[in-house]
Amino acid sequence: MATQRQNHTSLVDRSGQVRRQRQLTGKQVLLMAWKNITVRMGRSMLVTSGIVLALAFLTYIMSSDAILRSVLENAPPSVKETLSESGKFAVLEDADAQIQTRWMVGLALLVSFVGILNAMLLSVTERYAEIGTMKCLGALDSLIVRLFLLESFFQGIAGTTVGILIGLLLAFTESLFGFGWTVAEGVPLMGLVPWNGIFSIIGIAMLAGVALTVAGALYPGWRAAKMKPVEAMRAQV
Amino acid sequence: MAEEQKQNTAVANGDQGKTDEEQAKELLSSHVVRAVGLTKVYEMGGEKVHALRGVDLTVDRGEYVSIMGPSGSGKSTLFNMIGGLDKPDTGEVFIDEVDIASLDTFELAWLRCHKIGYIFQTFNLIPVASALENVMMPMLFAGMSQADAQDKAADILRKVGLEKRLLNKPNELSGGQQQRVACARALANDPAIILADEPTGNLDLKTGEEIIRILGELKSEFGVTVISATHDHKMLAASDRVIVLTDGQITKIKKRSELKIQEGTIEGGQDLFD
Numbered sequence A: 001m002a003t004q005r006q007n008h009t010s011l012v013d014r015s016g017q018v019r020r021q022r023q024l025t026g027k028q029v030l031l032m033a034w035k036n037i038t039v040r041m042g043r044s045m046l047v048t049s050g051i052v053l054a055l056a057f058l059t060y061i062m063s064s065d066a067i068l069r070s071v072l073e074n075a076p077p078s079v080k081e082t083l084s085e086s087g088k089f090a091v092l093e094d095a096d097a098q099i100q101t102r103w104m105v106g107l108a109l110l111v112s113f114v115g116i117l118n119a120m121l122l123s124v125t126e127r128y129a130e131i132g133t134m135k136c137l138g139a140l141d142s143l144i145v146r147l148f149l150l151e152s153f154f155q156g157i158a159g160t161t162v163g164i165l166i167g168l169l170l171a172f173t174e175s176l177f178g179f180g181w182t183v184a185e186g187v188p189l190m191g192l193v194p195w196n197g198i199f200s201i202i203g204i205a206m207l208a209g210v211a212l213t214v215a216g217a218l219y220p221g222w223r224a225a226k227m228k229p230v231e232a233m234r235a236q237v
Numbered sequence B: 001m002a003e004e005q006k007q008n009t010a011v012a013n014g015d016q017g018k019t020d021e022e023q024a025k026e027l028l029s030s031h032v033v034r035a036v037g038l039t040k041v042y043e044m045g046g047e048k049v050h051a052l053r054g055v056d057l058t059v060d061r062g063e064y065v066s067i068m069g070p071s072g073s074g075k076s077t078l079f080n081m082i083g084g085l086d087k088p089d090t091g092e093v094f095i096d097e098v099d100i101a102s103l104d105t106f107e108l109a110w111l112r113c114h115k116i117g118y119i120f121q122t123f124n125l126i127p128v129a130s131a132l133e134n135v136m137m138p139m140l141f142a143g144m145s146q147a148d149a150q151d152k153a154a155d156i157l158r159k160v161g162l163e164k165r166l167l168n169k170p171n172e173l174s175g176g177q178q179q180r181v182a183c184a185r186a187l188a189n190d191p192a193i194i195l196a197d198e199p200t201g202n203l204d205l206k207t208g209e210e211i212i213r214i215l216g217e218l219k220s221e222f223g224v225t226v227i228s229a230t231h232d233h234k235m236l237a238a239s240d241r242v243i244v245l246t247d248g249q250i251t252k253i254k255k256r257s258e259l260k261i262q263e264g265t266i267e268g269g270q271d272l273f274d
């Protein structure tokens, strides 16, 4: 019996200090976060699709507006006239329609904001019991926060990238249908696309998507990590 | 001088691999758990519920203690206090003679990870993770590598008879199998204490007895201290001591010798409540 009991470490170490749980290394946490995402693939897809939708909408609205504007500004005067006559720029010329586009961009931002925060909030709160269990098993609060930070970061990057691609695809397809490959004799559409503007739209969308996803996961995750284990385990959503 | 003496005793006991201080601690007290004057009041909509009304309890190393009591008598509340999952309003809990109220978050996490193995009435397994991953989790929290944790978890699951269900998710397992996964998880980091809150509460008699048998084996084979709550007198077979909790107070303590034990279960345990 005595020999077997040696396995049981005392709460106090050899120098009389109470033993402390160590922080895990970045690599260990990364592995855990990756496992967590893959293990709940179906569920994360659902949440991620919310991010994709929001970002596709935002990117589409912003880049479609930017392309149209650029074609109007940069097309040769003669081309501009024919296009104007065919009503292609009605959206930009009509003051009411202009305001409408502004509203659409604002709305897209709002939809992304609310949609992503809501999706992340739900996906974290439904894991409160799990967080409580993890705390009972010796997870540090900081580990739980780090896990949520990483998981949501991966999810944010994946969802945002796909969303941006879909949004761009929509915007370019729309302009192609509107103007054709060549806007007019010797004026290719791709030459009029405001590439710098498109890149900054990608940057803005990426930043917004990832930041919103991480923020949406971190706040409820941090709150759950701070709870007493029994409270978190009890928490019903 | 005293140091030297302790050292000698340690050698005499054949207890190697432990430092003087650890040895000294153990010699000072055989109590692995000591609770003093625990009270807890819950407030629900202005109404006060006295869940614990001054509970004193000491548990020796390697002892199997059953805490018995009707529903609402405060078993889970006591269990949570002893396990450092919740704090009492007044009173103290000592583990290895350290007041756990004095522990910071890192020390408390170490206690929960290494010192105590928890088994819950509702299993509390991670639903999306396999049996193996569930058992690995506390090992990973302790900093073990994935590969080592995987080997050790598979080993423990084999011991509780689940070698064929390693990759099944909790919802693909029966209640008894889920609770065995929970038992295996509780053993992950070789805890000195197993705290089991109605481990058989959601199981039928036969599966329940199987779980009790596993807990009894842990005690006898590994010298683990088991504290188990139950409201079923049929689940007392392995106990060294039965403590009856009624309305937040200890009303009866019975040693094993005072219990009538027949065919592995306790007959007439009902009179514990008399």
Ligand SMILES: Nc1ncnc2c1ncn2[C@@H]1O[C@H](COP(=O)(O)OP(=O)(O)OP(=O)(O)O)[C@@H](O)[C@H]1O
Pocket: B042, B043, B044, B049, B050, B051, B069, B070, B071, B072, B073, B074, B075, B076, B077, B078, B198, B231
């Ligand atoms: N979080 C809480 N909030 C309010 N009251 C609580 C809470 N937890 C427990 N109680 C109350 O404290 C008392 C003791 O509860 P406890 O869960 O400890 O009983 P128990 O002996 O474990 O019962 P059971 O056998 O049903 O699990 C009960 O009256 C219960 O209603």
Ligand SMILES: [Mg+2]
Pocket: B075, B076, B077, B121, B197, B198
């Ligand atoms: Mg209970």
